[in-house]
Amino acid sequence: MSGGGPTAAPFDPVREREIRRWHDSGQAWDRWADSMADPADRLNRPLLAALALQPHHVLLDLASGAGEPAITAAKSMGPAQGSEGGRVLASDLVPAMLAGARRRGAGIDALSFLAADMTALPLGSASVDRISCRFGLMFVPDALGAAAEMRRVLRPGGIAALLCWGPQADNTLFRLLDDVLGGVPELAALFRFAEEGTLGRLFLDAGFSGVSETSLEQSVLADAAKPFWRPTLDMAFTPALARLPAQDRATLEDRITAAVAHETGADGKMPVHLHARLLVAHK
Numbered sequence: 001m002s003g004g005g006p007t008a009a010p011f012d013p014v015r016e017r018e019i020r021r022w023h024d025s026g027q028a029w030d031r032w033a034d035s036m037a038d039p040a041d042r043l044n045r046p047l048l049a050a051l052a053l054q055p056h057h058v059l060l061d062l063a064s065g066a067g068e069p070a071i072t073a074a075k076s077m078g079p080a081q082g083s084e085g086g087r088v089l090a091s092d093l094v095p096a097m098l099a100g101a102r103r104r105g106a107g108i109d110a111l112s113f114l115a116a117d118m119t120a121l122p123l124g125s126a127s128v129d130r131i132s133c134r135f136g137l138m139f140v141p142d143a144l145g146a147a148a149e150m151r152r153v154l155r156p157g158g159i160a161a162l163l164c165w166g167p168q169a170d171n172t173l174f175r176l177l178d179d180v181l182g183g184v185p186e187l188a189a190l191f192r193f194a195e196e197g198t199l200g201r202l203f204l205d206a207g208f209s210g211v212s213e214t215s216l217e218q219s220v221l222a223d224a225a226k227p228f229w230r231p232t233l234d235m236a237f238t239p240a241l242a243r244l245p246a247q248d249r250a251t252l253e254d255r256i257t258a259a260v261a262h263e264t265g266a267d268g269k270m271p272v273h274l275h276a277r278l279l280v281a282h283k
Contacts, residue, residue: 043163043276044069046216047132050161050280053077057086057129060153062118062146063136064090067101073132074111089128091116119145123153131160135276137199138164138192147206147281154283160208164193166215166275173232173272176263180255184240193277203281210282217276221269224260227253228272 048069053059055077061070070090077086090105091114092098098113105111116122118133119142131150140146150160168174168191178184193199200213222228233241233256244252264270 040068041072042218043134043216044072046278047134047161047163048073048076050278051130051132051159053086053130055086058127059086059088059130059132060121060123060128061088061090062092062116062131062133062150063139064092064101064113065097065136067098067104069132069134070101070111071105071108074105074108077110086110087112089114091118091121093117119149121149121153125152126155128153129155129158131158133160133162135163135165135190137162138189143192143202144206147203147208150281151207151283156283158283160203160279160281160283162199162279162281163216163276164199164279165190166217166277167191167194170217170273170275172263172270172274173229174236176259177229177233177237177256180252180259181237181240184237186239187236190236196277199277199279203279208281208283212280214278215275216278218274220272222272224264224268224270227257229256229260 051059051073053073053076057077059070059073061073064070067090070088074088074090077088087110089112090098090101092101093116095115098115102113105113114122118136118140131154133150137143137146154160165171165174168178168187174187174190178187193202196215197213200211203211241249260270
């Protein structure tokens with residue numbers, strides 16, 4: 001995919017299932033986007049720092065969902081200045097996922113939106129300076145094709161920075177909620193690149209010249225008296241919740257509360273750990 005434009009992505013039943021999944025999840029992501037802004041910022045900062053954005057850059061944010069890190073990046077660029085000004089393209093395969101981004105990003109001049117399949121981007125070759133993707137690549141069946149498309153649309157010297165989840169055991173909320181629900185098959189995709197080195201090898205195979213992969217680990221103490229786990233439950237476990245009879249939702253939440261209490265200290269706080277992998281790839 002070294003030249004020319006993109007080709008249409010062929011029909012893939014796995015891809016179609018993911019489209020349905022994220023279409024159904026869009027409202028939940030929009031509903032929690034504002035209250036999750038602070039946790040999102042803790043992940044945005046190292047991702048955006050790795051991109052070394054300049055005011056004139058064009059940033060393509062893939063799998064933008066409810067709008068991060070695209071909105072944060074666009075705010076830092078200030079008002080657009082015609083063809084010379086920097087801009088951010090917030091993209092997602094599923095238009096319904098961008099509803100929250102459009103709401104939250106209204107009035108930001110440097111921000112625009114694009115429905116896009118990252119394996120067949122509707123952009124010319126060498127047309128963007130930077131690419132970001134926060135927790136999106138894991139869900140793409142043809143991840144190598146997506147990485148190759150990133151390389152195609154990047155200009156020479158361009159940078160792609162991505163976050164993917166590390167091991168499930170190191171991510172407290174995913175582990176706890178999955179245990180309570182009895183194992184959720186769809187959750188496996190989140191940890192597709194959890195093994196150290198898998199992301200780096202993928203981007204080297206896609207033709208990137210320089211690749212680095214580092215662990216990003218964060219921990220907070222959550223107030224066990226509050227349902228701090230509810231955003232993750234609603235956003236990440238939509239398929240499992242859809243299969244659950246409505247009358248069983250309250251029972252599920254009682255079980256989650258009990259599981260949280262089991263891991264809570266005498267101070268009423270529960271340690272919540274996060275482990276992600278940050279990939280930086282240079283064209």
